[in-house]
Amino acid sequence: MSGGAHVDLRERGLHAPLRGHVVAGSVLAGVGLVTFIVGFSGSEPARAWHAYLINFLFFLGLTQGGIVFAAIQKVTKAKWGGAIIRFSEAGVAFMPVLLVLFVILFFGREHLFPWIAHPTPVRGNWLTTRWVFARDLFTLLVLSGVSIAFVWYDLKPDLAGARSLVKDWRGKLYDRITNGFTGTPEQVAENDRRIGWLSPLLIVLYAYGMTMIAFDLIMSLAPYWVSTLLGAFFFMGAHLSGLTTLALNMVYWRRQLGLESIIGRQQFHDLGKLVFGFSVFWAYTMFSQVLVIWYGNLPEETAFVFYRLWGAWRPVSILVAILVFLVPFWGLIWVKSKTTPFTFTLFSLVSLAGMWLERYLLVQPSITENGPEFGLTEIGVMLGFLGLYLLAYGAFARAFPMVSPRLAARAAELQH
Amino acid sequence: MSVTPSGILAVYKHVDSASHAIRQLKEAGYKGFTVYTPVPNHEIAAAIGHPTSPVRLWTLLGGLFGCFSGFAITFWMSYDYPVVVGGKPLGSVPPYIVIAFEMTILFGGLATIMGLLFHTWREAKQTPYDPRCSDDHIGIFVPCPVERRPSVEQALKTAGAVEVRVE
Numbered sequence: 001m002s003g004g005a006h007v008d009l010r011e012r013g014l015h016a017p018l019r020g021h022v023v024a025g026s027v028l029a030g031v032g033l034v035t036f037i038v039g040f041s042g043s044e045p046a047r048a049w050h051a052y053l054i055n056f057l058f059f060l061g062l063t064q065g066g067i068v069f070a071a072i073q074k075v076t077k078a079k080w081g082g083a084i085i086r087f088s089e090a091g092v093a094f095m096p097v098l099l100v101l102f103v104i105l106f107f108g109r110e111h112l113f114p115w116i117a118h119p120t121p122v123r124g125n126w127l128t129t130r131w132v133f134a135r136d137l138f139t140l141l142v143l144s145g146v147s148i149a150f151v152w153y154d155l156k157p158d159l160a161g162a163r164s165l166v167k168d169w170r171g172k173l174y175d176r177i178t179n180g181f182t183g184t185p186e187q188v189a190e191n192d193r194r195i196g197w198l199s200p201l202l203i204v205l206y207a208y209g210m211t212m213i214a215f216d217l218i219m220s221l222a223p224y225w226v227s228t229l230l231g232a233f234f235f236m237g238a239h240l241s242g243l244t245t246l247a248l249n250m251v252y253w254r255r256q257l258g259l260e261s262i263i264g265r266q267q268f269h270d271l272g273k274l275v276f277g278f279s280v281f282w283a284y285t286m287f288s289q290v291l292v293i294w295y296g297n298l299p300e301e302t303a304f305v306f307y308r309l310w311g312a313w314r315p316v317s318i319l320v321a322i323l324v325f326l327v328p329f330w331g332l333i334w335v336k337s338k339t340t341p342f343t344f345t346l347f348s349l350v351s352l353a354g355m356w357l358e359r360y361l362l363v364q365p366s367i368t369e370n371g372p373e374f375g376l377t378e379i380g381v382m383l384g385f386l387g388l389y390l391l392a393y394g395a396f397a398r399a400f401p402m403v404s405p406r407l408a409a410r411a412a413e414l415q416h
Numbered sequence: 417m418s419v420t421p422s423g424i425l426a427v428y429k430h431v432d433s434a435s436h437a438i439r440q441l442k443e444a445g446y447k448g449f450t451v452y453t454p455v456p457n458h459e460i461a462a463a464i465g466h467p468t469s470p471v472r473l474w475t476l477l478g479g480l481f482g483c484f485s486g487f488a489i490t491f492w493m494s495y496d497y498p499v500v501v502g503g504k505p506l507g508s509v510p511p512y513i514v515i516a517f518e519m520t521i522l523f524g525g526l527a528t529i530m531g532l533l534f535h536t537w538r539e540a541k542q543t544p545y546d547p548r549c550s551d552d553h554i555g556i557f558v559p560c561p562v563e564r565r566p567s568v569e570q571a572l573k574t575a576g577a578v579e580v581r582v583e
Contacts, residue, residue, distance in 0.1 A: 291511065291513075335466070
């Protein structure tokens with residue numbers, strides 16, 4: 001890549017158009033806030049809190065699952081994702097927001113966790129308010145901390161390269177992060193070494209932490225049900241939603257930043273293969289759990305599955321299987337549909353909608369006596385979370401370069 | 417079966433000139449030519465592009481057959497020699513999915529190998545070959561009628577062929 005193009009990429013990455021994020025984000029966050037307040041101060045406070053928990057789990061999954069994509073790229077020393085890796089790292093700005101949202105969740109605990117009103121001595125002290133919230137807050141703190149550190153060190157060389165182009169608060173921020181980094185071989189090696197142990201650490205902590213969250217915030221809603229696979233099912237699904245979110249971000253920013261020349265067929269094809277593969281993996285984990293429960297036929301295990309596979313919840317279960325597995329499987333099995341932005345966006349949206357419904361299906365039947373309800377409350381709270389996500393994402397894009405000329409150049413080496 | 421002379425075989429020593437020749441042939445609208453290379457090479461693969469392989473149809477048919485036979489064998493066995501296990505119905509789908517899935521993979525894989533062998537064997541019979549292409553040279557065989565030969569020969573030669581001959 002020539003020097004001119006390099007400077008051009010730096011400029012373009014620093015001047016991401018953000019009006020869409022700010023306007024849509026504020027409007028949606030406002031709508032969400034109003035819906036939520038009307039919801040929990042109205043006649044059905046529990047319903048608003050249910051929607052809150054579902055969306056917390058969904059957005060935590062797609063944020064943290066997306067950052068893990070970047071960590072996997074580093075661990076596998078992959079180059080093809082160089083131009084898109086920042087779009088997944090940018091989600092890190094939402095992690096502190098999620099921490100605040102988790103603290104807010106504490107105030108809705110009476111509406112969510114059946115073991116508060118009906119304690120479960122059979123689980124010992126494991127399910128007590130203080131212990132559950134303390135360990136989950138700690139888990140989220142550690143996950144956010146390691147994610148931020150990981151993105152911090154991956155940003156460092158790019159910020160050093162873009163330092164001369166920014167001033168005021170951005171200049172001060174970049175000075176703080178680069179901390180004397182000028183790109184000497186020793187500094188680069190030191191930085192790579194840090195990323196080298198932070199990325200596998202993040203992946204392991206992701207699996208561990210998300211399992212904890214899944215056990216505490218999903219499994220404990222049906223306190224007598226146990227499944228050791230639920231954690232893996234939760235975080236692999238979350239990774240799938242992280243990948244589809246990255247796909248949408250990639251299509252959006254590719255056009256907004258004019259990156260058609262560096263995000264090409266290769267990136268679409270490879271990310272498409274990942275989305276396809278993890279759709280299959282989602283079906284695999286789901287089926288392997290259902291099969292074992294079906295075989296064992298133990299009443300304390302089957303209740304959870306029966307409740308979702310028969311009766312009022314059956315249509316939702318079928319819809320989830322269609323949206324997360326069948327449609328993306330047959331849609332993305334073709335090369336053409338992966339490499340065409342329109343179809344790739346379409347199937348990513350379908351998969352993402354399916355993942356939301358899947359979180360809904362994991363949570364809702366355990367804590368409500370009604371059948372499936374999908375109304376203004378659920379939509380409003382979801383839009384509110386989406387708005388906060390867009391605002392946080394936009395804040396990251398305002399502060400940091402959205403494309404890394406260094407990593408994009410490495411990806412470009414593959415093309416010829 | 418003897419090989420009938422039907423086109424032009426060019427031999428190249430360098431990857432650059434061979435991929436250049438491939439690009440020129442494609443630009444001129446030639447399809448169905450064969451490239452021989454002693455080792456897999458990214459540049460040549462990129463020059464050839466992504467033509468659709470006929471083998472994938474074999475994989476699909478093999479996989480579908482495997483899936484069908486997996487369900488067929490499990491259901492047939494269950495009803496041919498009925499043993500009630502764990503109070504489940506005789507024909508219970510959940511565990512059979514595992515068998516059908518494995519059979520899909522097995523037959524899909526075997527059909528892929530068979531398709532690969534079939535197509536390469538047929539092509540190997542039909543297209544002329546230079547033994548140097550198993551050593552350190554790259555070969556391109558272009559099937560073409562007699563009247564087009566001079567222009568193709570010219571194009572292959574200017575791209576840097578070590579040898580161009582009518583086969």
